[in-house]
Amino acid sequence: MEAIDLIFWILALVTCGSAVVVALSPKLIHSVFALFFALLGVAGLYAALGADFLAAAQVIVYIGGILVLLIFGVMLTNRIGQSHLPNELTHGVSGSILAALVLVAVLRFAGAWRDSGDPAWARTYRSDEVSQLAKTERIPAVKNTTMTLGVHLLTTYVVPFEVASVVLLVAMIGAASIARKEVD
Amino acid sequence: MQPVTASVGAPDLKDRLDVLLTYLPSFLSSHGEIVSAVFLLIVALAVLLGVSVYVCLAVWLERKISADMQDRLGPMRVGWHGVVQMLVDPVKLALKEDLCPGAADRPFFMLAPFVVLAASFATFAVMPFSAAFILADLDIGVLYVASVGAGVLVGLVMAGWASNNKWALFSAIRTIAMLVSYEIPVGLSIVTVVMMVGSLSTQKIVLAQLSDAGMAGWHLFRFPPVFMVSFLVFFIAGLAEVNRTPFDLAEADSELVAGFHTEYSGMRWSFFFLAEYADMLIVSMLGTVLYLGGWAPLTVTRPLTIDFWVFWGMAALLAWYLHWLWTRIYLPRGEYGLIVVQTAILIAIALALLVVPSLAWFLIKSLALIFVMMWLRWTLPRPRIDQLMYLCWKVLIPVAFVNLFVVGVMRLYWR
Numbered sequence: 001m002e003a004i005d006l007i008f009w010i011l012a013l014v015t016c017g018s019a020v021v022v023a024l025s026p027k028l029i030h031s032v033f034a035l036f037f038a039l040l041g042v043a044g045l046y047a048a049l050g051a052d053f054l055a056a057a058q059v060i061v062y063i064g065g066i067l068v069l070l071i072f073g074v075m076l077t078n079r080i081g082q083s084h085l086p087n088e089l090t091h092g093v094s095g096s097i098l099a100a101l102v103l104v105a106v107l108r109f110a111g112a113w114r115d116s117g118d119p120a121w122a123r124t125y126r127s128d129e130v131s132q133l134a135k136t137e138r139i140p141a142v143k144n145t146t147m148t149l150g151v152h153l154l155t156t157y158v159v160p161f162e163v164a165s166v167v168l169l170v171a172m173i174g175a176a177s178i179a180r181k182e183v184d
Numbered sequence: 185m186q187p188v189t190a191s192v193g194a195p196d197l198k199d200r201l202d203v204l205l206t207y208l209p210s211f212l213s214s215h216g217e218i219v220s221a222v223f224l225l226i227v228a229l230a231v232l233l234g235v236s237v238y239v240c241l242a243v244w245l246e247r248k249i250s251a252d253m254q255d256r257l258g259p260m261r262v263g264w265h266g267v268v269q270m271l272v273d274p275v276k277l278a279l280k281e282d283l284c285p286g287a288a289d290r291p292f293f294m295l296a297p298f299v300v301l302a303a304s305f306a307t308f309a310v311m312p313f314s315a316a317f318i319l320a321d322l323d324i325g326v327l328y329v330a331s332v333g334a335g336v337l338v339g340l341v342m343a344g345w346a347s348n349n350k351w352a353l354f355s356a357i358r359t360i361a362m363l364v365s366y367e368i369p370v371g372l373s374i375v376t377v378v379m380m381v382g383s384l385s386t387q388k389i390v391l392a393q394l395s396d397a398g399m400a401g402w403h404l405f406r407f408p409p410v411f412m413v414s415f416l417v418f419f420i421a422g423l424a425e426v427n428r429t430p431f432d433l434a435e436a437d438s439e440l441v442a443g444f445h446t447e448y449s450g451m452r453w454s455f456f457f458l459a460e461y462a463d464m465l466i467v468s469m470l471g472t473v474l475y476l477g478g479w480a481p482l483t484v485t486r487p488l489t490i491d492f493w494v495f496w497g498m499a500a501l502l503a504w505y506l507h508w509l510w511t512r513i514y515l516p517r518g519e520y521g522l523i524v525v526q527t528a529i530l531i532a533i534a535l536a537l538l539v540v541p542s543l544a545w546f547l548i549k550s551l552a553l554i555f556v557m558m559w560l561r562w563t564l565p566r567p568r569i570d571q572l573m574y575l576c577w578k579v580l581i582p583v584a585f586v587n588l589f590v591v592g593v594m595r596l597y598w599r
Binding site: 029030033036040052053056057059060063064067068071072075076145146147 | 292338364
């Protein structure tokens with residue numbers, strides 16, 4: 001077992017454990033704070049895979065933005081402490097079957113069982129293998145992901161990028177106009 | 185650890201610490217990953233220890249500076265002018281009882297101080313203390329600082345909620361409103377520098393300001409009005425980000441008792457203060473990296489640079505002032521001897537500045553900004569929450585946006 005495996009298992013444990021708390025906690029605020037650790041774990045996984053920019057963006061957008069808004073919403077809700085969330089299991093069998101089907105579909109789509117062995121994305125390479133593969137250029141050397149992302153966002157994907165920013169702007173103006181009190 | 189060797193041109197930048205930190209890791213890495221990992225761990229612990237020592241020092245300094253500004257003496261009993269106070273305070277806090285209110289949300293009440301402390305200490309990983317002394321020279325350095333700051337926010341809110349105290353809850357709501365708003369001007373002013381340099385790496389930002397002209401190479405003085413405005417916006421919003429007076433609405437003692445740390449005691453309480461002072465250091469260090477040249481030294485001994493004029497001009501003013509003070513207050517004796525002594529001291533300082541390691545330059549600049557923060561705290565009154573929001577949304581953000589636009593145009597036509 002290499003260091004990266006140990007890091008992966010720790011991060012996976014943190015992420016999945018927190019996700020379980022998010023789903024099962026009877027108190028809403030506990031779910032929200034557990035979500036913090038789950039999102040942090042996902043960011044850690046990104047960082048462990050070499051996607052440093054993605055990890056930082058994950059923390060900024062999901063923790064600094066969405067999670068904080070969730071907390072804000074919970075805090076402004078009246079008597080949130082007393083409200084009890086019914087976390088009973090309903091439609092257990094059909095729900096489990098549906099979830100299993102979705103998982104199978106996602107794995108199939110992502111290319112699992114394409115060959116007899118693991119798919120390329122699911123393999124963990126040993127460090128000597130990585131240097132070997134980098135020499136033969138079967139995996140591109142992951143270096144400076146920020147620059148690559150930036151260049152792609154403003155050249156190849158400039159239209160989706162701009163469309164997304166316009167959508168966000170529209171959403172922001174809409175939220176402001178709904179929340180605004182009539183002055184006159 | 186990424187040794188930066190090629191870009192360090194001037195010989196006086198190669199101090200012994202840098203040489204050690206450049207060659208030791210490469211030497212150790214030949215002995216396997218474990219050895220270099222242990223070395224990195226030791227360096228990281230040294231940084232954390234250094235920050236903790238700085239916090240003790242800063243608390244004492246804060247008390248002395250506040251006392252000075254209010255014409256008091258401050259701590260005087262323990263040691264010379266109360267210096268030993270900085271060792272006694274942590275001991276006192278460690279011995280205090282660790283209370284948890286009965287109605288509090290126990291697990292998160294216990295956890296919150298650690299989240300805050302871990303998040304603020306994690307930021308020091310990307311601080312370039314010198315050319316070679318940086319724990320992780322990430323490509324996303326500045327972005328990393330901004331993202332880790334979100335952890336501090338969540339920790340503070342966790343403390344405020346888990347205390348189950350109305351003052352703490354109000355404080356948590358204020359913290360969110362304030363930190364989320366003030367992140368925008370901070371981010372926008374950081375982006376101006378990032379646009380100019382073309383990199384998010386903290387080390388690359390410092391290297392971009394490195395020049396023989398000394399201070400003239402700093403971003404603050406490079407394109408005069410633009411980056412000065414940017415620095416001002418950054419510093420004001422940064423003060424709000426770290427909850428410092430005049431923007432300490434989250435722990436306004438006249439309204440909210442003590443805010444989110446009302447219910448805390450002992451070591452857990454001190455963790456919040458450790459984090460607050462560490463956050464001050466982070467904002468100061470980031471300001472130093474972005475605008476004040478990071479670890480780049482002054483070139484006061486190189487004739488006719490800006491540094492030369494500033495240093496010797498200020499030295500002349502100081503000498504004149506001291507001379508005036510001396511002759512006014514004390515008997516006018518030994519005047520010429522005094523001038524000789526003063527000149528000798530100034531020349532000694534200038535010569536000493538030649539051999540000051542870049543780590544010390546970085547710390548001197550950061551601590552100077554921290555002094556400004558303390559100075560502001562004991563000078564300015566606290567605004568109301570609506571004035572605070574007005575300042576952010578209607579003053580700082582528009583100014584930051586205009587500034588960003590100007591830098592964008594400059595970037596297009598200048599470089």
